[in-house]
Amino acid sequence: MLTVEGLEAAYGDSRILFGIDLHVKDGEVVTLLGRNGMGKTTTIKSIFGMLKPRGGRVAVDGTDLTGAEPHKIALAGLGLVPEGRQIFPTLNVEENLRATARPGKWDLAGIYGLFPRLKERRRNMGNQLSGGEQQMLAIGRALMTNPRLMVLDEATEGLAPLIRADIWACLTKLKAEGEAILVIDKNVDALTKFADRHVVIEKGRVVWTGSTAEILATPDVKDRFLHV
Structure with a gap:
């Protein structure tokens, strides 16, 4: 459904993304993980046309939408829950x-x-x-x-534990109903309860990708790339 290939982005002369690759299939839940400042939100902004990519490709169902205006991205079937609401x-x-x-x-x-x-x-x-x-x-x-794909940037940041539980329950229900989801959040333990695959980025590059079973079997991924 969503395909991102070799995505590059910058703010002025400061390059932030160096060839991000990720994809989300219909009905799939994919997480975008990484420490603060590693390029997660920049990736989302570049996908949605809020920041024009310097290189690479963003496509929905094979249609190239790289750098398209945000309303065209929305019309293509992507819905955004932005950081800061x-x-x-x-x-x-x-x-x-x-x-x-x-x-x-x-x-x-x-x-x-x-x-x-x-x-x-x-x-x-x-x-x-x-x-x-x-x-x-x-x-x-x-x-x-x-939307056909829901994108959530910092799904539960700053929320009380009970509210976080409500949000996770909501996303689990949406997945059960066939909604495709791309989600950024720091709570890896909660994400692994319902996500299918995980993409980890470090300094604007994808450094690890794999299934929930694989990330659970590779605890050093969290130690190396996700812990502060």
């Missing part, structure tokens, strides 16, 4: 959800069924929500685009 603070919950809605499986009823707390808070403005509620809203907003 970035919900619309002066719109209420329901307005945030409707703002990105496209026809398909996911509608307001479906989002409220997934996150009942959002239904309770549907008239509250975005800036009146807790961090956990904002993350639920960011996920719901992405789902309302009815």
